[in-house]
Amino acid sequence: MLKKPLHQVAGHQASEGQLGPLIDDSGHFYKPLQSDERGSNELAFYTSLSSNTRIPDHICRFFPVFYGTQLLEASDGSGLHPHLVLQDLVSGHLNPDSGSPEKKLIQKFSAKDVRLALRKFVSSNAAIDSASDLDCSFASVVYGGSNGILAQLLELKAWFEDQTIFHFYSCSVLLLYEKELALKGRSSGAEVKLIDFAHVVEGRGIIDHNFLGGLCSLIKFISEIHTTPGEYTNKACLQEAEKNQFCSENGINE
Amino acid sequence: MLKKPLHQVAGHQASEGQLGPLIDDSGHFYKPLQSDERGSNELAFYTSLSSNTRIPDHICRFFPVFYGTQLLEASDGSGLHPHLVLQDLVSGHLNPDSGSPEKKLIQKFSAKDVRLALRKFVSSNAAIDSASDLDCSFASVVYGGSNGILAQLLELKAWFEDQTIFHFYSCSVLLLYEKELALKGRSSGAEVKLIDFAHVVEGRGIIDHNFLGGLCSLIKFISEIHTTPGEYTNKACLQEAEKNQFCSENGINE
Numbered sequence: 079m080l081k082k083p084l085h086q087v088a089g090h091q092a093s094e095g096q097l098g099p100l101i102d103d104s105g106h107f108y109k110p111l112q113s114d115e116r117g118s119n120e121l122a123f124y125t126s127l128s129s130n131t132r133i134p135d136h137i138c139r140f141f142p143v144f145y146g147t148q149l150l151e152a153s154d155g156s157g158l159h160p161h162l163v164l165q166d167l168v169s170g171h172l173n174p175d176s177g178s179p180e181k182k183l184i185q186k187f188s189a190k191d192v193r194l195a196l197r198k199f200v201s202s203n204a205a206i207d208s209a210s211d212l213d214c215s216f217a218s219v220v221y222g223g224s225n226g227i228l229a230q231l232l233e234l235k236a237w238f239e240d241q242t243i244f245h246f247y248s249c250s251v252l253l254l255y256e257k258e259l260a261l262k263g264r265s266s267g268a269e270v271k272l273i274d275f276a277h278v279v280e281g282r283g284i285i286d287h288n289f290l291g292g293l294c295s296l297i298k299f300i301s302e303i304h305t306t307p308g309e310y311t312n313k314a315c316l317q318e319a320e321k322n323q324f325c326s327e328n329g330i331n332e
Numbered sequence: 333m334l335k336k337p338l339h340q341v342a343g344h345q346a347s348e349g350q351l352g353p354l355i356d357d358s359g360h361f362y363k364p365l366q367s368d369e370r371g372s373n374e375l376a377f378y379t380s381l382s383s384n385t386r387i388p389d390h391i392c393r394f395f396p397v398f399y400g401t402q403l404l405e406a407s408d409g410s411g412l413h414p415h416l417v418l419q420d421l422v423s424g425h426l427n428p429d430s431g432s433p434e435k436k437l438i439q440k441f442s443a444k445d446v447r448l449a450l451r452k453f454v455s456s457n458a459a460i461d462s463a464s465d466l467d468c469s470f471a472s473v474v475y476g477g478s479n480g481i482l483a484q485l486l487e488l489k490a491w492f493e494d495q496t497i498f499h500f501y502s503c504s505v506l507l508l509y510e511k512e513l514a515l516k517g518r519s520s521g522a523e524v525k526l527i528d529f530a531h532v533v534e535g536r537g538i539i540d541h542n543f544l545g546g547l548c549s550l551i552k553f554i555s556e557i558h559t560t561p562g563e564y565t566n567k568a569c570l571q572e573a574e575k576n577q578f579c580s581e582n583g584i585n586e
Contacts, residue, residue: 290545294544295539
């Protein structure tokens with residue numbers, strides 16, 4: 079019994095006339111294989127990942143489990159279409175009462191936007207407008223601790239400092255936790271996952287500086303919030319000023 | 333009195349029929365302005381850097397001092413040509429007896445090559461063929477210590493974790509030290525400099541993940557040598573195997 083996911087973090091939403099992912103009740107996520115080279119590339123990556131013995135187990139857990147491919151009736155009713163069968167990352171987490179906060183981060187967000195998103199993500203009053211009033215009350219149970227997001231990101235970073243197997247262009251980092259547990263001040267079941275591998279290429283012996291740098295930056299931003307959750311810095315504003323200065327020096331008007 | 337530099341680390345060597353840099357006896361390095369947008373881009377960068385008050389002094393020291401531009405007879409005798417007037421990074425260091433070891437690192441070297449270059453750079457027997465016999469005898473005085481290369485790279489990394497003013501595409505990291513001092517086991521006058529800014533672009537509020545990741549990786553490699561200078565790991569060989577595995581899974585034969 080397949081259905082369209084309520085919470086969807088990877089790829090396009092399934093909708094009328096558009097091919098989207100499906101889920102079942104057993105924790106599987108069916109992602110339509112893109113028909114161009116992005117599809118074959120993503121399949122090649124998952125195949126390589128699941129058979130490559132050089133990737134340690136503690137790193138494999140950062141990726142969705144891959145169960146193979148399956149021909150399924152497409153979500154738009156257009157007939158049979160090949161799907162990647164993946165672990166549904168949200169299914170284990172979803173709590174019908176409070177929902178499961180999740181944040182998908184990609185590398186091209188501005189530093190200002192990422193800082194704000196990371197503060198909202200762990201705030202019990204995330205709906206408010208004023209960034210400086212965000213309480214960041216879940217920062218310690220979500221970001222901190224030996225199983226928290228910071229610890230997981232540091233583990234991932236250590237691997238990226240060494241691995242030259244893959245370059246993860248346009249890959250996303252997904253952060254998840256259980257709000258119900260965080261509200262009780264308990265270990266929040268926080269998870270870091272990498273998703274979207276349509277643009278992964280071979281590393282050819284070279285470190286993936288771009289992704290490694292994204293991780294370093296994410297770790298820095300989260301460390302700041304974890305260390306001083308109540309302190310909202312004016313860095314974003316300063317950086318706007320810096321930008322304007324550089325633009326004007328180059329004679330660029332925007 | 334201008335002459336062609338003996339030691340040249342930035343740009344192309346001056347030679348017959350080719351425009352190259354010049355130096356004088358006062359520690360200036362004259363870099364011919366490239367005639368296309370790379371030239372105007374590099375000039376815009378140096379101008380912005382020297383006037384941008386958001387860049388702290390302890391970061392400015394990682395860049396060559398910029399003295400402006402000057403029309404000079406070109407090194408190939410083709411007439412007057414505009415030159416960037418920069419600090420000659422090598423002039424203060426050069427020791428006629430032992431030379432001044434220097435290493436220019438760019439991001440597209442393989443991890444294996446960078447590891448080897450960083451070991452050779454601090455070895456008194458750098459001329460030998462076998463990588464495993466390199467003694468890395470200068471590792472502690474060049475890489476270590478409060479003024480060593482590791483400390484400087486960590487300072488630079490802290491800035492790159494925050495700054496969104498510039499993105500340093502195709503920029504190089506130059507490492508220098510005084511061999512004479514290193515041989516005596518004294519503080520080695522080690523320096524980290526950034527050079528080659530023809531492809532720097534505005535950061536537009538976004539962290540320069542690519543360069544930040546290059547720094548993280550460099551710090552990791554140097555830390556390994558500093559911690560265990562005598563230990564030559566088999567990582568490079570393992571990574572070759574990983575590469576072959578990924579290639580064969582994708583049906584690529586090289």
